[in-house]
Amino acid sequence: MVARIFSQSIPRMCPSALIFILSLPLWASSAVWGQESPYIVTYDHYLEEPGSLEVEYFSTFGTQRRGNDFDAFWMEFEYGVTAWWTTELYLAGQTTFNDSTILTGTRFENRLRLLQREHIVNPVLYLEFENTNGADKILKEVEGHDVESDYTNRNGILRQEHDHELEMKLLLSSTFNGWNVALNPIVTRNLLPSEPWELAYALGASRPLALKASPNRCNFCPENFIAGAEIYGGLGDARSAGLHHTSHYLAPVLAWNLPSDWTVRFSGGFGLNENSHRLLLRWGLSREFSGFGELLEHFLGGRR
């Protein structure tokens, strides 16, 4: 719906630029320095700080063997409602080279922390509703029997398919000696009654380059960099679970948390079998704004 309104009202404007421009006023307001994880697909158990809004822009460049390469992009607005509940809205689009640029849909997700304190393994429940079309190529998660050949048709054909999906993840994450290890089992269900539950996984590990902070404000201090790797892919569906006709990726990841309030992320994903895209090159830029909740309260006339 949002994609349709956008594409009808501003037909000639590149959606990627539009998404970027829409977020600019936010980026001019006050910000706080975050310690963001480097993962792009995997989630750890850390939620957004209450009252903070994180605005993120991501891009995925993907190669395709039997089709045109593409650049998929999305914007995330992540808000910490409480210390145990984070809610998030996605707007996504993509450009397929020698084809077209289109907006591909929206996602609405919620993450709920299940335990009050830190434990060896910390569970967080993730619930998402997706309203996307078949041309969606952000590959934020690779599910069921998703394979490279699903994405090779032209956008005009792919966008005719509409997906209303419910996605659930159990985010299991542990932090020890500076290392974070996170495992996300994923189940997804297209809300059409004939569609089976799809299965997937994501696993990530990361660590800051230094555990101790330096006393000075610096851009290139090792503690500002967090490096790691993630592996993700599909596990079939409820009717045919397993690795047959599935795709999998291994991606080294790096986050650079700048003292000037920005976080930059890089990830180079490599397909691990013939069903996978050979390369998924991703980058992201994000900024966190504290006090957004308070601003919202003033606007709505309430108080906390």
Next chain:
Amino acid sequence: MKKRSILFFALARVTLATAGVIVLGACLSLAQRQKENAASRTNRLADAALAEVPEKDRQRRNPFEGDTQAMAAGGKLFEQHCAGCHGPKAGGTRHGASLLREEVQQSTPGTLFWILTNGVVRHGMPVWSKLPEPQRWQIVTFLQSLQLRPPNPRPAPQNQSTRAR
């Protein structure tokens, strides 16, 4: 007749101005009281959280105790991660307790470390275990230094070398 009209309007203006001042004063007083209520509530909740820390964790020692470099690094980390809620001088806001109060300053380093690690999730303080353990101890070192000097989260140049990572 004209004089009476002028007098009437002058009186009306004075009355309106007085009423305006009274309403404004009442609003400011109410806002101040609400602010104080919110601040005292966050302080009360923080005290309750301090009391929940397990005895074993209270006894943990700060590996950076007295390390001035760690204190400066902790000040930087406080400014980046904590000042948004607890105030730039740790004096507290509507959303975060004052860390200058006696209850906090008299707490053991282990108690402060435990609170930082586990947060007080049900009352709005997130867990900070995403900061590596040495960085959390650096923040504790900074917080404990506040009782010794006027609060100033800016790192000061120091000579003492830091310990192992």
